[in-house]
Amino acid sequence: MKTRAAILWEANTPWSVEEITLDAPKTGEVMIKLIGSGLCHSDDHLLTGDMVMPPEVQAELGIEQFPCIGGHEGAGEIVEVGPGVTGLEVGDHVVLGFIPACGRCPSCATGHQNLCDLGAFLLAGRQVTDFTARHHSADGRDLGIMCCIGTFGEYTVCSEASVIKINKDIPLDKAALVGCGVTTGWGSATYAAEVKAGETVVVVGNGGIGMNAIQGAKMAGAEKIIAIDINEKKHELAQQFGATHTASSVQEALPMIMELTQGKMADKAIITIGVGSGEIIQDTMALIGKGGRCVHTSVAPIMEQDVKLSLFELTLFQKQLVGSIFGSANPRYDIPRLLDMYQNGTLLLDELVTKTYSLDDINVGYQDMRDGNNIRGMVMYDHAGA
Numbered sequence: 001m002k003t004r005a006a007i008l009w010e011a012n013t014p015w016s017v018e019e020i021t022l023d024a025p026k027t028g029e030v031m032i033k034l035i036g037s038g039l040c041h042s043d044d045h046l047l048t049g050d051m052v053m054p055p056e057v058q059a060e061l062g063i064e065q066f067p068c069i070g071g072h073e074g075a076g077e078i079v080e081v082g083p084g085v086t087g088l089e090v091g092d093h094v095v096l097g098f099i100p101a102c103g104r105c106p107s108c109a110t111g112h113q114n115l116c117d118l119g120a121f122l123l124a125g126r127q128v129t130d131f132t133a134r135h136h137s138a139d140g141r142d143l144g145i146m147c148c149i150g151t152f153g154e155y156t157v158c159s160e161a162s163v164i165k166i167n168k169d170i171p172l173d174k175a176a177l178v179g180c181g182v183t184t185g186w187g188s189a190t191y192a193a194e195v196k197a198g199e200t201v202v203v204v205g206n207g208g209i210g211m212n213a214i215q216g217a218k219m220a221g222a223e224k225i226i227a228i229d230i231n232e233k234k235h236e237l238a239q240q241f242g243a244t245h246t247a248s249s250v251q252e253a254l255p256m257i258m259e260l261t262q263g264k265m266a267d268k269a270i271i272t273i274g275v276g277s278g279e280i281i282q283d284t285m286a287l288i289g290k291g292g293r294c295v296h297t298s299v300a301p302i303m304e305q306d307v308k309l310s311l312f313e314l315t316l317f318q319k320q321l322v323g324s325i326f327g328s329a330n331p332r333y334d335i336p337r338l339l340d341m342y343q344n345g346t347l348l349l350d351e352l353v354t355k356t357y358s359l360d361d362i363n364v365g366y367q368d369m370r371d372g373n374n375i376r377g378m379v380m381y382d383h384a385g386a
């Protein structure tokens with residue numbers, strides 16, 4: 001079929017909205033009519049080159065990251081089911097998880113679906129079923145799809161491993177947000193940081209991921225939540241999600257946290273700034289006390305290896321520094337659970353979307369994100385007449 005999608009032809013160029021050809025789903029795949037897609041910072045990492053492997057590495061792995069359809073935070077309705085798909089049928093409402101979960105690999109089998117072995121193909125751009133493409137440009141080139149799903153298009157085809165069925169009474173535009181940002185932020189607090197009742201938690205970077213880390217920490221029972229963002233516009237909103245205190249930098253937060261905790265410092269810190277940087281690690285580690293844990297959720301440039309870290313404090317204060325992907329969650333369990341919490345009124349989703357855009361305006365949406373105007377921007381698809 002013919003449809004439209006936002007393609008990145010190479011790094012440091014704008015998203016190009018074009019007509020594409022989408023093949024029917026093959027074995028183990030489904031076609032989804034998408035409602036819209038969240039504008040997560042991770043797609044911008046593709047555009048800036050932060051998430052692009054050097055050409056020699058791509059050649060060694062036998063992949064080409066461009067051209068690629070972006071987007072990895074979507075939901076929609078199944079419109080076609082390929083051979084061999086079980087448990088999904090036309091008309092089902094689904095969230096697309098940004099990491100597939102095969103259910104069979106060692107990680108899936110031990111309750112770590114966010115670390116599914118199929119995650120190895122997140123940036124490879126092809127279907128995880130047979131490593132070929134269903135998306136093609138007008139001139140016949142195979143197109144990659146971000147995170148094996150490519151939600152910056154009105155329709156997509158992906159493996160059933162990326163698809164989580166949800167109840168039909170959940171609004172699809174809200175459900176889309178749980179495909180990445182909500183689960184990642186909420187899980188960074190509840191699973192990766194293991195926030196416990198009464199703790200003091202710091203969240204550095206209060207965008208689409210950080211706001212969800214704040215509400216995750218609040219739900220887990222944190223007593224004090226210090227939201228830190230260089231953009232002061234985010235401070236009031238952070239309080240809406242559960243922050244008890246705000247600061248404009250990690251340096252500014254240090255004396256505040258020292259006073260708030262009588263010198264004990266925070267129990268947990270979660271880093272969710274837009275572009276991960278080794279520079280901020282030590283300053284954030286200084287905000288946590290003995291036995292404290294710092295979770296690094298931000299994505300840094302792919303070749304970044306330099307970190308500022310006091311090894312002395314790491315050992316003597318027995319601090320922990322851990323990474324986290326997809327909130328260390330199990331998407332098949334946590335996505336329906338988070339949506340239940342939304343329906344019960346305990347999880348905020350309506351408040352996350354600052355502004356919606358048409359697919360044609362996707363570059364405007366990303367500029368708004370870079371300018372700090374949005375918690376989450378979202379492109380919504382116009383299926384009128386489709």
Ligand SMILES: NC(=O)c1ccc[n+]([C@@H]2O[C@H](COP(=O)([O-])OP(=O)(O)OC[C@H]3O[C@@H](n4cnc5c(N)ncnc54)[C@H](O)[C@@H]3O)[C@@H](O)[C@H]2O)c1
Nearest residue numbers: 041042205206207208209229230231273274298299325326
């Ligand atoms: N680990 C994962 O599974 C995962 C999943 C999704 C996104 N991410 C990553 O999480 C990060 C955040 O994504 P997002 O969509 O929330 O981005 P965003 O652009 O919406 O928010 C980032 C926020 O960080 C703030 N910020 C930037 N530098 C700062 C600093 N030095 N100190 C304090 N605040 C600072 C910005 O003002 C902004 O409010 C990105 O790196 C993204 O790629 C990781």
Ligand SMILES: [Zn+2]
Nearest residue numbers: 040042180181
């Ligand atoms: Zn994301």
Ligand SMILES: [Zn+2]
Nearest residue numbers: 102105108116
């Ligand atoms: Zn798996």
